[in-house]
Amino acid sequence: MSEFDEKALLERTSKAELEAKSIEAELDKLTNGDLSSAVDSRLDQLLQENEKLKHRLAIIENAIKAESNLTPGLESRKRPKLITDISSVEGNVCLLDELKNIFEIAITSAYPNLVDPPIVLTLSGNNPKFGDYQCNSAMPISHLLKSMNVSTNPREVANNILNKTPTSPLIERIEVAGAGFLNIYLNKKFAEHVLNCILQYGVRPPPVKRERVIVDFSSPNIAKEMHVGHLRSTIIGDSICRILEFLNHDVLRLNHLGDWGTQFGMLIAHLQDQFPDYKTCSPPISDLQAFYKESKKRFDEDEEFKKRAYSCVVQLQSGQPDYIAAWKLICEVSRREFQKIYDRLDIRIIDRGESFYQSRMDAVVKELKDSGFLEEDEGRLIMWGDPVTHEGIPLTVVKSDGGYTYDTSDITAIKQRVDEEKGDRFIYVTDAGQYTHFVTIDACARRAGILKNSQKIEHVGFGVVLGEDKKKFKTRSGDTVKLIELLDEGLKRSLDKLVEKGRDKVLTPEELKKAQEAVAYGCIKYADLSHNRVNDYVFSFDKMLDDKGNTAVYLLYAVTRIRSIARNAQVSETKLLEEAMKSGFKLEHVTEWKLGKVLLRFPEVILKVANDLYLHSLCEYLYEISSTFTEFYDKCYCIQKDKSGNIVDISYERLMLCEVTAKVMEKCLEILGIKTVSKM
Numbered sequence: 001m002s003e004f005d006e007k008a009l010l011e012r013t014s015k016a017e018l019e020a021k022s023i024e025a026e027l028d029k030l031t032n033g034d035l036s037s038a039v040d041s042r043l044d045q046l047l048q049e050n051e052k053l054k055h056r057l058a059i060i061e062n063a064i065k066a067e068s069n070l071t072p073g074l075e076s077r078k079r080p081k082l083i084t085d086i087s088s089v090e091g092n093v094c095l096l097d098e099l100k101n102i103f104e105i106a107i108t109s110a111y112p113n114l115v116d117p118p119i120v121l122t123l124s125g126n127n128p129k130f131g132d133y134q135c136n137s138a139m140p141i142s143h144l145l146k147s148m149n150v151s152t153n154p155r156e157v158a159n160n161i162l163n164k165t166p167t168s169p170l171i172e173r174i175e176v177a178g179a180g181f182l183n184i185y186l187n188k189k190f191a192e193h194v195l196n197c198i199l200q201y202g203v204r205p206p207p208v209k210r211e212r213v214i215v216d217f218s219s220p221n222i223a224k225e226m227h228v229g230h231l232r233s234t235i236i237g238d239s240i241c242r243i244l245e246f247l248n249h250d251v252l253r254l255n256h257l258g259d260w261g262t263q264f265g266m267l268i269a270h271l272q273d274q275f276p277d278y279k280t281c282s283p284p285i286s287d288l289q290a291f292y293k294e295s296k297k298r299f300d301e302d303e304e305f306k307k308r309a310y311s312c313v314v315q316l317q318s319g320q321p322d323y324i325a326a327w328k329l330i331c332e333v334s335r336r337e338f339q340k341i342y343d344r345l346d347i348r349i350i351d352r353g354e355s356f357y358q359s360r361m362d363a364v365v366k367e368l369k370d371s372g373f374l375e376e377d378e379g380r381l382i383m384w385g386d387p388v389t390h391e392g393i394p395l396t397v398v399k400s401d402g403g404y405t406y407d408t409s410d411i412t413a414i415k416q417r418v419d420e421e422k423g424d425r426f427i428y429v430t431d432a433g434q435y436t437h438f439v440t441i442d443a444c445a446r447r448a449g450i451l452k453n454s455q456k457i458e459h460v461g462f463g464v465v466l467g468e469d470k471k472k473f474k475t476r477s478g479d480t481v482k483l484i485e486l487l488d489e490g491l492k493r494s495l496d497k498l499v500e501k502g503r504d505k506v507l508t509p510e511e512l513k514k515a516q517e518a519v520a521y522g523c524i525k526y527a528d529l530s531h532n533r534v535n536d537y538v539f540s541f542d543k544m545l546d547d548k549g550n551t552a553v554y555l556l557y558a559v560t561r562i563r564s565i566a567r568n569a570q571v572s573e574t575k576l577l578e579e580a581m582k583s584g585f586k587l588e589h590v591t592e593w594k595l596g597k598v599l600l601r602f603p604e605v606i607l608k609v610a611n612d613l614y615l616h617s618l619c620e621y622l623y624e625i626s627s628t629f630t631e632f633y634d635k636c637y638c639i640q641k642d643k644s645g646n647i648v649d650i651s652y653e654r655l656m657l658c659e660v661t662a663k664v665m666e667k668c669l670e671i672l673g674i675k676t677v678s679k680m
Contacts, residue, residue, distance in 0.1 A: 080104055086169045086190055091197025092204040094603040095133070096121060098170055099184065103135050106165040110157075117141055123601075124183065131175065131183030132597060137161065138180035154180030191596045192585035198599070198660045199580050203667040205247045206603035208610075214252045214417050215241050217429035218342075218349060221258035222334040223267055225289045226341050228473050228481040228539075229431075232462045235528050235673065237429040238347050239615050240460065242671045247610055252350070252421060255338075256413070259331050259353030263296075265313035268326040269305060270295035279325055285333055289482075317358075341483055345521055346673060357412045361404050364412045365397060373448055374398075383411075385443025393436060395444050410441050414457065415450045424455055427613070432461035432534060460613050463536035465528075473539050490520035493541050497553070498680075507679055515680045519545070519553055522674040526552035529672055530619035550623040552674060555665070558626045560680040562662045566655050569639045569647060576659055579652040586653045591632040595657060598628045602664050606671075615672065622668045629661050 080101035083089060099121050107117045118140040124130040138158035145152050158180040165174060172187040198204075217237020220226045226234075237253075244251050270291070275283035285291045298305045315323040335351055342349060365381075368374050374381040379400030384390050395407040417423045428438055438459040445451040467473045475481055495516045498504060504512055523544035530550060531537040547553045566576070587593045605621045638658060640649040666676050 082166065083169060086193050089190070089194060089197070090204065091194050091201060092206045092603055093194065094206045094607055095170065095186070095600055096604045097206075097607070098168070099133055099135075102166060102168055102171070103137065103161070103182075106161045107137060107141070109164040110160040111141060111145070114141065114144060117144070129183075130177070130181075132186045133184040135161070135174075135182035135184060138182070142180070156180075158182050186597060186600075188587055188593065188596075191593075191600055192587055194600055195585045195587075195596055195657070195660050196580055198663060199585075199656055200577060203602065203663050206607060208247050208249075208607070210248055210250060211424040212250045212252070212422055213244050213425045213427065214254060214421060214423045215244070215427045215429065216254045216256050217241075217427075218347070219256045219258070219430070220334075220338060222331050222353070223263070223288050223292045224334075226338060226483040228465050228483060228486060231465060231483060231486070231524075232528055232533070233429045233431075234341075234345065234347060235525050236460060236462060236533055236615065237427075238345070238349075238673050239525075239529060239671060240427060240429065240613055241348075242673060243606065243610050243615075243618075246667075246671055247606070252423070253348060255349045255351045257331075257334075257351055257353040259327075259334075260355040260358065260409075262310075262313055263292075264316060264327055264330070265309035265311070266295045266299040266305070267292070267330055268312040268316065268323055269308045270298060271326050271330065278329060279322070282329065285330075286337060288334060288337060341487070344487055345525070346675070354409045357409050357416060360416055361408050361412045364415055365404075365408065368397060368411075368448060371448065373444075383444050383447075385440050385447060387447070392440055392443075395440055407437075407441075410437075411444060411448075411450075414441060414445050418445075418450055418452075418455065426455070426457045427460055428457065429460040429462075432463060435459050435461050458613065460533070462533040466536050466538045468538055468540050470538065487521070487524070490524050490541065491516060493545060494520035494523070497545050497547075503680065511677070511679050514675075514677050518556060518675045518677045518680075522552035522556060522669075525673050526555070526619065529615045532616050533614065550619065555622060555626055555669065556674070556676060557680060558629070559662055559665050559669070559676050560678065562629065562658050562665070563678060565638055565658050569650055569655065571650065571652070571655055573659065576652065576656050580656055583653065585656060587657075589632075589636050591628075591635045592654070592657060595625075595628045595632045595661065598625055599660060599664050602667075618668055618671065622665060622672075625661060625665055625668075629658075632657070 082101055082105070083093065083098060100119055103119050103121065107119060108114075111117060118137050120136040120140065122134050122136060124132055124134050138154040138161065141161075142152055142154040142157045145157070155176065158176045162174055162176055162182060170187055170190050172185045174185070175183045177183050215237055217240070218230060218234040220230050241251050241253050271278055271283070271285075274294075275281075275285070299309055312323060316327055331353070338351075341347075365374075368383060369381070373383050373387075374397055375384070375387075375394075376382075377394075380396050381398035382394040383397050384394045385392060395411060396405050397408050397411070399405060414426060417426055428434075430438075438457055442451065442457040445457070451457070465473045473481055495512075497519065498507075498512065498515055503515065507515060523541075527539070527544045528537065544551060545553055547557055566573075585596075587596045601621070605618060609615060609618050636651075636654055637649075638651050638654040639647055642648050669676055
C-alpha cells in the first residue's frame with residue numbers, strides 16, 4: 001500500500017480532526033468572552049496552529065483518496081471503472097479511453113498530491129519496438145514536481161507510475177524506455193476476442209452519453225438552383241449527422257432555407273405577370289435560376305415593377321391569402337428541385353425556412369429589449385456579446401426601418417432549438433467566412449441566458465472549391481457551376497472509366513448502373529471529405545476517378561476485392577461464423593497482428609471525429625486499413641490452389657480477418673455517405 005499504511009492513516013486523520021475540534025472549541029470560548037491583550041496573543045497562536053492542522057489534514061485526506069483507488073473499503077474518491085475480464089467486452093471498446101483510465105489510476109496513486117496531473121497517451125506509430133501506445137506523462141509530471149521543489153527525473157517518475165499501474169486484460173506488458181517513455185504492448189488475446197465479436201455481432205458503436213444534436217447544413221435559397229457552393233455544406237453536414245447517428249445520438253437534420261424577405265416581393269409580382277392562372281394551374285417554373293434572373297432584372301430596371309414588388313412584400317408579411325399561396329408555390333417548386341439533388345446524394349434533411357421563425361421573432365426582440373440587452377445605434381437596435389469591451393461585431397436585431405435581419409432569425413432560431421427542440425449541441429455547417437457571425441451569436445445567446453454552460457454552438461467552417469486553375473470553381477463562361485450538372489458529369493465520367501476497364505463486359509446492366517453511381521457520387525464526396533475541411537481544395541474529376549492512392553475508387557475496389565476472396569472460395573458468412581465458434585481468431589503472422597491492431601482503433605477514430613468534426617481523419621483511417629490489408633494479403637495466403645486452379649486449402653482464420661476488415665471499411669464508407677457494391 002505504498003508508503004502509507006491504511007490503519008495509520010486513519011488514526012492520524014482521527015487525531016488531527018480531534019485536535020482541530022479541540023482548538024476550535026477553545027477559540028469559541030475565547031471569542032465569546034471579554035478578551036484581554038494576553039487572550040489576543042493566545043488567540044493568534046491558536047489560529048496559526050489551527051491553519052497548520054487543517055493543512056496537515058488536507059494532505060492526509062489526499063493520500064487516503066489516492067490509496068482508495070487501490071484499496072477496498074476506501075472509496076472516498078471515485079475510481080474509473082476498468083475492464084477486468086476479456087469476456088465482458090463486446091467488441092466496441094475504445095482502447096485509448098480505457099488506457100487513459102488505467103493511467104489515471106496509476107498516476108493519481110503514484111502522485112496523490114498533484115491536482116489534475118497530465119495523462120498523455122499517443123499511438124506509437126509503425127515501429128514495434130516502441131510498443132503499440134505510449135504514455136508520455138513522466139516528463140510533464142517531473143517538471144511539475146520540480147516546481148514544487150521535489151527532486152526527481154522523468155525516468156524515476158515513469159517507474160513510479162509503472163509500479164502503480166493496475167493489471168488489465170488489454171495490456172500484455174509495459175516497458176520504461178529512454179528518458180521516461182512508457183511503451184504499452186497490447187494483449188493479442190484481447191484483440192482476437194474483439195475481432196471475433198465484430199465478426200459475430202457486426203460493427204457496433206462505442207457507448208457514449210446520448211445527446212440531442214441539431215445540425216444545420218446545406219441551406220440553399222428558395223428560387224435559386226443549388227450550385228457547387230452548396231456541395232461542401234451538404235456533404236460535410238450529412239457525414240456529421242451519420243457519425244452522430246451511428247453513436248445513437250438523437251440528431252435533427254435541419255435545412256435552414258432562405259425563404260423570406262424582400263426578394264419574394266419581386267418573385268410574386270413576376271409570377272402574377274407571367275402566370276396569372278398560377279392559383280389553379282401550377283406553372284412550369286422548374287428553371288428557377290432563369291425565373292429569378294428575369295424578376296431581378298425587372299426589379300432593377302422598372303420602377304413601377306419595383307413599387308409593386310415592395311407592395312407584394314407587405315401583402316405577404318401581413319398574411320394575405322393570395323400572396324401566401326404564391327409564396328408557397330415558389331417554395332414548393334424550389335424544394336422539388338433541391339430534393340432531386342438530395343435523392344441522388346442520399347441526403348436526408350428536414351426543410352425549415354426562415355419563415356418558420358417569423359412568429360417567434362417579435363417575442364424574442366421584446367424579451368431582449370425588456371432585459372436591457374439592446375442598444376440604439378443610428379436608428380438600429382444592436383446587441384453586443386460583450387457590452388463592456390464591445391469587441392467584434394454586434395448583432396443587428398432590428399433595422400432602422402423596424403425590419404428584422406439574418407441576425408434576428410439566427411438568435412431566434414437558437415432560442416427555439418434550445419427551448420422547443422431541447423438541444424444539447426448545435427452544429428452549423430457553413431463556409432469559413434461566417435465564423436465571426438456564429439461567435440457573436442454564441443456570445444449574445446449566452447449573455448441573454450438562452451444558452452446554458454453545457455450547451456454549445458459549434459461552427460463547422462470550410463474552404464472553397466477551386467478549379468484546376470486554382471481559382472474559384474466556375475464554368476468556362478464564368479458562371480457558377482450548377483450542382484445537378486456536376487453530378488451528371490460525374491456519372492458520365494465514372495461510366496467511361498468502368499467501360500475503359502472492361503467492367504461492362506462482366507457486369508450485368510443493373511450491376512454496372514450501381515457501380516457507376518457508387519463511383520460517381522462516392523468520388524465527389526470522398527474528394528471533399530478526405531481534405532481538411534478548413535482548407536480550399538481543387539476539384540478534379542481525373543484525380544477523383546484515379547484507382548490508385550487515397551481515392552473513393554481505390555477504396556471501393558478494395559472492398560469488392562476483399563469480399564470476392566470468400567466468394568471465390570465459396571465460403572459463406574454462416575460458414576465463417578461456424579468456424580469462429582470452433583477456433584476463433586488467431587493473429588499469428590506479424591501482418592495479421594498489424595491489421596488486427598488497426599481494426600481495433602475504429603471506436604477511437606469514431607469518437608475523435610464525433611468530437612472535433614474533422615472527417616478527413618476517418619478517411620485517413622480508412623486508407624490505412626486498406627493499405628495494411630494489402631500488406632497482409634501479399635504475405636499471407638487465404639486460399640491455396642494447385643496448378644490446375646483447384647482449391648486445396650482454405651485458411652478460415654484469415655478469411656475471418658478479411659470479413660472483419662470488409663465490415664469495418666463498409667461502416668466507414670457508410671458514415672461518409674458512400675455506397676459500396678458487391679461487384680465492380
